[in-house]
Amino acid sequence: MKRLLDLLFPPRCVLCDEVISPEEKGCCEECRPKLKYISEPWCLKCGAPVVNSEDSYCPSCMVRKHLFTAGRALYEYSSVRTSIYRFKYSGRAEYGEFYGREMAEKLKEQLKKWKPDGLIPIPLHAAKERLRGYNQAEKLARAIGRYCDIPVFDRIVFRRQKTRPMKELNVKERQNNLKKAFIIPQDVVKLKRVVLVDDIYTTGTTMDSVAGLLLEKGVLEVYTLTLAIGTGI
Numbered sequence: 472m473k474r475l476l477d478l479l480f481p482p483r484c485v486l487c488d489e490v491i492s493p494e495e496k497g498c499c500e501e502c503r504p505k506l507k508y509i510s511e512p513w514c515l516k517c518g519a520p521v522v523n524s525e526d527s528y529c530p531s532c533m534v535r536k537h538l539f540t541a542g543r544a545l546y547e548y549s550s551v552r553t554s555i556y557r558f559k560y561s562g563r564a565e566y567g568e569f570y571g572r573e574m575a576e577k578l579k580e581q582l583k584k585w586k587p588d589g590l591i592p593i594p595l596h597a598a599k600e601r602l603r604g605y606n607q608a609e610k611l612a613r614a615i616g617r618y619c620d621i622p623v624f625d626r627i628v629f630r631r632q633k634t635r636p637m638k639e640l641n642v643k644e645r646q647n648n649l650k651k652a653f654i655i656p657q658d659v660v661k662l663k664r665v666v667l668v669d670d671i672y673t674t675g676t677t678m679d680s681v682a683g684l685l686l687e688k689g690v691l692e693v694y695t696l697t698l699a700i701g702t703g704i
């Protein structure tokens with residue numbers, strides 16, 4: 472069955488979109504070096520690359536307090552920009568498997584240190600998820616959870632209303648836009664430490680909104696894990 476599916480829908484490289492062999496596992500050899508992993512030094516708060524190695528925090532985190540404890544990201548956004556676009560808007564749900572595995576492999580040690588009780592994907596609005604057919608953050612979380620043996624909780628945080636696309640807004644507008652965007656209808660007191668999973672970390676406003684709600688519900692520590700982080704998103 473898998474063979475037949477591979478013939479009908481041959482696997483394609485997540486970056487160049489060319490047909491690849493199953494052995495290449497999602498990304499062709501030419502494109503592999505193009506994946507830019509975040510390397511040290513990174514911001515101790517959000518995980519963004521830090522230019523000056525003497526700085527513990529990125530310029531943004533130096534001036535802004537976040538509600539989450541710490542976060543890490545896998546790639547520099549610029550290196551996976553078009554791929555993430557296809558992942559979200561062109562029905563490439565299968566990218567979640569490749570990218571989730573990458574996140575699990577490269578960030579497993581970090582996850583072990585955080586000792587989370589669960590992974591929580593940042594939700595999409597229900598109507599948007601129906602239209603897209605899936606939530607890319609949940610695809611990532613499911614793969615990470617499977618590889619790292621951490622439960623995924625996708626029925627805790629919900630998006631309450633449609634929000635304007637974040638890229639159209641400045642920081643202040645983003646905060647207002649998101650303030651009432653999420654809801655946690657039930658008690659989550661059994662979860663002490665959770666990791667929020669999303670595809671892109673931009674200003675951290677989305678993460679802070681959800682982290683704030685979780686902290687109000689009695690969660691003690693909220694961490695963030697994203698596929699990509701960068702400026703100019």
Ligand SMILES: [Zn+2]
Nearest residue numbers: 484487499502
């Ligand atoms: Zn390629």
Ligand SMILES: [Zn+2]
Nearest residue numbers: 514517529532
């Ligand atoms: Zn930072």
